[in-house]
Amino acid sequence: MNRQRINFLFLNIGHFFDHFFVLVFATIAALTLARDWGMSYAALIPYATPGFIAFGVCAIPAGWIADKWSREGMMVIFFIGIGAASMFTALAQTPLQIGFALFIIGCFAAIYHPVGLAMVVHGRVKTGVPLAVNGIFGNMGVASAALIAGFLIDQAGWRVAFVLPGAISIATGIAYWAFVRNDMIHRKARDAAADATAPQAVTIDRAIFARVFAIIFISTAIGGLIFQSTTFSLPKIFDERLGDIASSATLIGWYTFLVFAVAAFAQLVVGYLVDRHSIRIIFAFVASLQAVFFMVMQQMAGVWALYIAIAFMLVVFGQIPINDVLVGRITRSEWRSRVYAFRYIVTFTVSSTAVPLIAWIHSDWGFSTLFVVLAIAAAIILVCVLLLPKGGVVLQPAAPS
Numbered sequence: 001m002n003r004q005r006i007n008f009l010f011l012n013i014g015h016f017f018d019h020f021f022v023l024v025f026a027t028i029a030a031l032t033l034a035r036d037w038g039m040s041y042a043a044l045i046p047y048a049t050p051g052f053i054a055f056g057v058c059a060i061p062a063g064w065i066a067d068k069w070s071r072e073g074m075m076v077i078f079f080i081g082i083g084a085a086s087m088f089t090a091l092a093q094t095p096l097q098i099g100f101a102l103f104i105i106g107c108f109a110a111i112y113h114p115v116g117l118a119m120v121v122h123g124r125v126k127t128g129v130p131l132a133v134n135g136i137f138g139n140m141g142v143a144s145a146a147l148i149a150g151f152l153i154d155q156a157g158w159r160v161a162f163v164l165p166g167a168i169s170i171a172t173g174i175a176y177w178a179f180v181r182n183d184m185i186h187r188k189a190r191d192a193a194a195d196a197t198a199p200q201a202v203t204i205d206r207a208i209f210a211r212v213f214a215i216i217f218i219s220t221a222i223g224g225l226i227f228q229s230t231t232f233s234l235p236k237i238f239d240e241r242l243g244d245i246a247s248s249a250t251l252i253g254w255y256t257f258l259v260f261a262v263a264a265f266a267q268l269v270v271g272y273l274v275d276r277h278s279i280r281i282i283f284a285f286v287a288s289l290q291a292v293f294f295m296v297m298q299q300m301a302g303v304w305a306l307y308i309a310i311a312f313m314l315v316v317f318g319q320i321p322i323n324d325v326l327v328g329r330i331t332r333s334e335w336r337s338r339v340y341a342f343r344y345i346v347t348f349t350v351s352s353t354a355v356p357l358i359a360w361i362h363s364d365w366g367f368s369t370l371f372v373v374l375a376i377a378a379a380i381i382l383v384c385v386l387l388l389p390k391g392g393v394v395l396q397p398a399a400p401s
Helices: 003-036 041-057 059-068 071-089 095-109 112-121 128-155 160-185 187-197 206-241 249-264 266-274 279-297 303-330 333-351 354-364 367-386
Strands: none
Touching: 003 041, 003 071, 003 095, 003 112, 003 128, 003 160, 003 206, 003 249, 041 059, 041 095, 041 206, 041 333, 041 354, 059 071, 059 112, 059 333, 071 095, 071 112, 071 160, 112 128, 112 333, 128 160, 128 206, 128 249, 128 266, 128 303, 206 249, 206 303, 206 333, 206 354, 206 367, 249 266, 249 303, 266 279, 266 303, 279 303, 279 367, 303 333, 354 367
């Protein structure tokens, strides 16, 4: 395995950890902590909001530092910092303390997307499949958060669900530092050589550029709300709707893992398609299916709730690589981290509203109303996608190298 592939593997592991750590609390809150602390689910989950705000807001400085200093160095900080923050979270004794600890996790989690994704697409012509593979690892982190947390809750308690993964992340960070320390010294020369052979950002009409850019960020914002609402609430949805087929934290974790793991591979299919066909057509199809499946899910229970959950998560996860491919096509390498940072500050700042939204809707109306809201959100994305230009180099597959 050459160094480029090893580096890509580390980046993929980083994406796994990033989504894992920001969602461990969702399972812990749903399955044990609310009961242990004598609180309702709706009262406890808003303490996750500061972490999700930090997840978005801190992306801008992370991207700027990475572009000016070292993307590899920022990844080392990410691995070690998020692992240490997770272990610190296990010390929390009150909701306020856990909210502060989750905020620290969010600060370190913010590093990954502007830095890691810029490294994934750097020097590549066709970016759909590499971004999709990287996205699968991220979604497996989402899936594993419920599985691993549910198992550790049953076996050792919720604090271990923060401590053990945190220690593994720190060890990974040390290994990555040992792998890249020489590369960090020679980064400028290496990047200059890569930029000389890499495809440049496409040149397009300014009005079309502005339209594409606006649609990217509107769909990013609404897509982030949908992603956060579904991934955060699914353990609780299964707790309420699967009945006897999910009678323990471990089983709920297994079913949640199953849904996310199966759905993760939708990114590989979508990534393959956007490298070969019009993004506009693929994006419209994905958004349409989201709206349909959310409406169907309203009254589902038992095994049918599991089947429809797999269906809507397939298209929720399938949307992820589309916007990242568009950003990669219209930006230059030297400022790409900052553009990805801006994209993800929009995504995660808006998605931070998902947690109080879930709490409010679940408390007053239940999850059926949440699915109606998500269907409307998906329909808005569809309208935005239909406003994309019908042709042009940005929306068509990349030429072969």
